[in-house]
Amino acid sequence: MTAYIIRRILQMPVVILMVTFALFVIMHLLPGDPIYAMIGESEASIDPEVIEELRGELGLDDPVLVQYLDWASDLLRGDLGRSFRDRSSVTDAITDRMPVTLQLGLLSLFVAICVGVPAGTIAAVKRNSPIDAFVTLFAMFGVAVPNFWFSMMLIWVFVVELRWLPASGFVALWSDPIEALRHMALPVAALGLTLSGSIMRYTRSSVLEVLNQDSVSTEKAKGMSQRTVIVRHALRNSLLPVATIIGLQLGSLLAGSIIIESMFALPGIGRLAIQSINGRDYPMLQGVVLLFTVTVLVVNLLTDISYAILDPRIRYS
């Protein structure tokens, strides 16, 4: 097991290297010079010499491989470089926006789990009942509904018609909890409820599988109440695969944050990603993608490890 974990950790830099290098090459194939995106003026009005100077300063004239190695060696020293747009530090930009994305992501995950796990369990226990049908329907809705459309429907109802909630802006949870929750309600509902669909589905099938096992029949035969059997035995054993699924949902959570943050004007990492793609801000995008990739890799590893620890039957080699 330890050997396995070490091997997985050693593989990570290789994958990170491939992702960042691929992105580097792709970005340098992008049509349009980042200089113009940076200056934001038409070609003709700027002295070509100034542009040449700028290019040299930013290292844009070096071969792609040299530029990449520059970036990678800076990275090893903990420096993610500076934005092409305003020369601000990429590290600062990311750490500034981190709390927004974390607040959105964690609250959404919380909602998704709080809705998904109990609903899935109830559906499994009351199999083939109307509740089961409703939960299954809701789960299908969550998986297939585009979260941006769901957001728009929420805005239509709660902002345009009822005028209960604000449609955009960010308030930190620690500065004004009530305003923060009011601002977060719609984005979190859009992201959390769509995410809860797959959690519901997996919980349901996982609980069903456990309920059919002999151990559960034995507990029931011993005279334990339905509730005890479900909560103490069935739920505990069935949450294992659910934990994995939650780990795997991270990808869709990140993708969701890109769209949702843009829609609700939340100044987070996802919106930063879109802004840097549109603004040809290579260093900024490179930093954001690095962060996303590392997060996905680490969470995947943690999921695999926790899976092995919780279920002794699983052995990695």
Added chain:
Amino acid sequence: MAHVLEALPAVPPRRRISPRRLWRTARHHPMASVALCIIVVFVLIAVMAPLIAPYDPAETNGRNRLQSPSWDHPFGTDSLGRDVLSREIFGARISLQVAVLAVAVAAGVGVPLGLISGYRGGWVDVVVMRLTDAVIAFPGLVLALTLVLVLGPSITNIMVALGVGAAPNYARLVRGQVLSLRNMEYITAARSIGAGDTRIMTRYLWPNTLPSVIVAGTLTMGTAILAEASLSFLGVGVRPPTPTWGGMLNEAFTQIYVAPFLSFFPGLAIFIITLSFNLLGDGVRDLLDPRLRTTQGL
């Protein structure tokens, strides 16, 4: 006698899909059957778009801007006075095209890689698997966004961008199956009668991975439609004059305070078609690959 039987090469049983089995599956999966009908209807709508659309989807009308749904314009009109229903009918073409082609690209790239990786093993396997790791670790939407920006926003490029992002899933799926198939006796038997590697891969391994590839393909259709809509919604999809559901939602979002109804129908179409492909995928899985029923969730 038993001894002789055991020595026969074990060829995985091939199930024939008879009309009776199809009918039975359809009866056991009413949802999948309904989904299939819905998909067929959408395909017909897309094919016959010019015939059934009540208006020209590009025709603007300054006096008819942002009309609520009415008999003349059942889905309303947008900010340029264009008929939303007609635009939505034409939008089905883009969505379905991109979905089919993206899945084709994903399978076309992923399946051969998975076959070679699983059958050859060794360094080939290591390289292919690390490559798929990298693509999977790359945030999918960012990958698609940058690729589309590099290649330019055409249908072909969007389908390539989405296909490349989905290819690793196919490579892994096929590789896993090949790993369990390659030591089966029928492969050994094929090799002993002189079949080369290419022949073994194309004639003996690939047909046996086909059912799960078809299942995965049906499910990826839904994902691809959602992804294309997301790209168009973010403004990097097929260029505006061409009606796409995602693009219509993008325009509708700017009018959400004035004409919130504009966003309802394009999103509903995306939702229904994605849901249908997911439901159909579940049904197809039971038909082609019953063993997968419990293990693969979505």
